[in-house]
Amino acid sequence: MAKQGKRLKAIYAGLDRDKQYALAEAIATLKSAAKAKFDETIEISMNLGIDPRHADQMVRGVVGLPNGTGKTVRVGVFARGPKAEEALAAGADVVGADDLAAAVQEGNINFDRCIATPDMMGLVGRLGKILGPRGLMPNPRLGTVTMDVKGAVQAAKAGQVEFRAEKAGIVHAGIGKVSFSDDQLVENARAFIEAIQRAKPTGAKGSYVKKVAVSSSMGPGLKVDLASLAAQA
Template sequence: MPKHGKKYDEAFKLIEKNKLYDPEEAVDIVKKTASAKFDETVEVAVRLGVDPKHADQQVRGAVVLPHGTGKTKTVLVFAKGEKAKEAEAAGADFIGAEDMVEKIQGGWTDFDVAVATPDMMGMVGKLGKILGPKGLMPNPKVGTVTMDITRALSEIKAGKIEYRTDKAGNIHAPIGKVSFDADKLAGNFFTLLDTLIKVKPAAAKGQYLRGITLSTTMGPGVKVNPLKAQGGKKE
């Protein structure tokens, strides 16, 4: 067993072992257990009743959290001409075409999200081996391959997050910072959970929400009652 620090151990004492908490209660405890000197990210891990080996049971998409994530994202847009001008007006941090492809091939990946117009994907496709493993490849499923650059940028800057199942059928996503009001964290939590329920694959059998854990970057996990996580308050 790894040894944890004194603050972690103190935080762990606030959590009842094997108890499934209501979401709002879990949020309160997670805020209390945060002990780092920086503003920790609050994360949710959801274990879904899916088998991601089957393409029809993979869960992937994006959702705009109503209260943002507390992190400003750096956005690169692959576009030319009028769409490049639109990207600039909409607040893109980096804009380019062949020049950006070459820069990335040279090892530069100093951005959080990449957006591309569909006509650029032939060129951007060359970057699959670099951007794919980092989760930075533009994808129409999450709205990052689009002609509506203005909308894509405004959603990303407002707090849009991507989610996808890992090999074990788990989804990990940030829902804000410890400094957020509890109501805002709960609002983001319910928005994410509602979205995951809406995109439940038809092929998924049995219980869909199998386990939910809330935690901070450095803190212990708090288990949430999956039944109470459905259809909660949004704001």
């Protein structure tokens, strides 16, 4: 097991690691404990009662965080003609077709989110082995294969977060920065939690949300009381 540094030991010394915190209390505690020299990200993790190896138990989707993520998102768009112009006007960072595909094949991936118009998917599909493992493959279910290029680019820039359950049934995401107000972080966390609850798959049996925790980039993880979530929802 990795050794804890003096800074982290000092943080943990003032915390009850077995306590289950109400969401607002957990976030306030993380903010007060954040001492890094950069604006740390506040993250939420949810352990779900699913087995993602089964198609009917996969949890995947997108959610727009009401207060954004605090992170600058670079958006790449595969489009031609008027839709390419629409993407640029909406604020896309990289727009192209064959030229963009060639850049991706050469390893020049200068975007964090990828959007494509439906007519581009024949071209984009050939990049699946590159984009797929990076979680960048456009998907109509996630709203990233669309003719509404303007809306998709603006949503990505405004703080839309994509989530997907890992093998252990865990979903996680950054929900803002330490510099956000407590209320902004709580609001973002609730939006994420509600999105996960709405995405409950038909194949999920028994308890769906098993555990919830919040943490900061350089700080501790705190357990969130599930009963308090229900009470405050």
